[in-house]
Amino acid sequence: MKKILFLVVLSFTQMSFAQNFDIRTSSSNQTSKSIYSKQDAPLVVANGQKTFFYATAFIPNNIESITVIKGEKAVNLHGEKAKNGVLEITFKPNTVLLNLQNFYSEYNISKADQFLPIVLNKHFVDEKEYLLLDKSAITSVKILDEQPFVEPVLLPKGKAIYIEAMEMK
Known part of the structure; x- marks a missing residue:
């Protein structure tokens, strides 16, 4: 159940962050831009430690909760690296x-x-x-x-x- 919840939240988050980016398919001289690029990635704060999804490996069953923070509030709380939003993830106590x-x-x-x-x-x-x-x-x-x-x-x-x-x- 936690894995399904995590995937739903992650999908929702990606869709909500996607509205802030110009996402299009590649054609002729145009380069495509993806919400998965490192420049556009939301900051992840996992048990108080800052990271990005491309630099992580987590097991969804070890996640206790996820909070999504966007906009000015994200930058005020976590600095300029949070300009594309923040996913605050709390892990179960026994997770190393x-x-x-x-x-x-x-x-x-x-x-x-x-x-x-x-x-x-x-x-x-x-x-x-x-x-x-x-x-x-x-x-x-x-x-x-x-x-x-x-x-x-x-x-x-x-x-x-x-x-x-x-x-x-």
Whole structure:
């Protein structure tokens, strides 16, 4: 039931945020703009920690509540990064959320490897400081010698930290 509620709220939120953007299909010289772009993404505040959906992995069953905040109120509460709105998510008390430093410690990422790019489910996390993971969603963590992904990861060839996590569906 929580998963259905989460998906309904997420769908509603995306539709309500979509009205603020010029969304159209690509034609000739026009580039398409999606509500999923990082520039237009709403800020997510999960148990008080700021993040964005592209830098997260959550299990919907661990969510206790979701509040949607838009407009000037969102910016006043959370700053300029909240200009596209805010999803405040409260997790159940037993949920372990890992920020970047907790993640490095939990998975014994060496100091040298902490400078590597992070790829979460084949998506490059360009603002690593916003990484926020529900520990129970993580299925594997690897240091790849050569990241094999083409699109949407836009990384130079070389090593990367690859996190595989359950995706919300």
